[in-house]
Amino acid sequence: MNLADTLADLLTRENRLSFGEIVLTRSPEGSYSATHHEDEGKTTGLEPLDSVRELREMAKNDATGEYRPLKTAPGLKSGWITTADGAHDFLQRLDAIYPGLFATWSAYESGSLAPVPLRDTLGRQTGMYRFAGGISDEMALRLKTELCGRGCLRHIVWPIDPGSPGEHASRAAGALPLLCTEACTFAVNLARTLAKEAYDLANPPAATEP
Ligand code: SF4
Incomplete structure (x- = not known):
């Protein structure tokens, strides 16, 4: 079908x-x-x-x-x-x-689309986005709450860590969920910002000699 x-x-x-x-x-x-x-x-x-x-x-x-x-x-x-x-x-x-959201739901429902853990998505980033992979669990939860929870209607099914089962989404009668099976570029960008801020805080520039 x-x-x-x-x-x-x-x-x-x-x-x-x-x-x-x-x-x-x-x-x-x-x-x-x-x-x-x-x-x-x-x-x-x-x-x-x-x-x-x-x-x-x-x-x-x-x-x-x-x-x-x-x-x-x-x-x-x-x-x-x-x-x-x-x-x-x-x-x-x-x-x-x-x-693509109907296709995403259909593929997820049939078992042919596996959610991608957040740390796998962030670990693939290169260039200026390589910092994104350095986020702590606390930052990952902040990302889910502040970006996804407040500004997006998708239901997250990706886990933070590889090996974690993640949340299973099932369809209620009369509804089709908008699923998020992999963190988007906005999430990667926010992860980079949070990780970079933490890095800069922990590694302040050395004071220059007068
Ligand atoms: S990662 Fe992006 S697409 Fe997925 S729920 Fe968060 S804001 Fe929405």
Whole structure:
């Protein structure tokens, strides 16, 4: 079963799925729609966005007009609806809002995508990002709380250390989780900043002779 078939199958069985800040539905006639969850059930007053380009544009900035560099940050605009006749087309539209997230969930659910421990991701960094690998456990927890917990809707399934099982995510009825199976570039960047600050504090520049 390909990804579009998996999506079609899920929406045939459940009719409605929440996915991050959006709600996916399938009509009795078989078409697929997505709206912001605040607009669920509205039949008028929504702007139709029926192309990948329009949806990408909509998702670029948040409801206050601020650029959203992280596509799973909360604050997606409301007031729109997208409707597609086929699951393949619908999936491409979902990818315009949450790139690759349906595929990530599907691969994780089937057991073909293993989460990458944070220390493995950080250990691969080179150049100015090599410092990222030096974070303590406390810094890793701070990263999860301050960056991921406050600014991202994804559910983390990667463990901090290789060999740790990590948290297993399972799908609740009526919902599709936005999973994080590997720390993103924003997390790597913050890890570098935290580790560099700690290094600089522990290794102050030598005082110069007068
Ligand atoms: S590491 Fe994952 S959960 Fe954290 S901010 Fe990046 S994408 Fe979101």
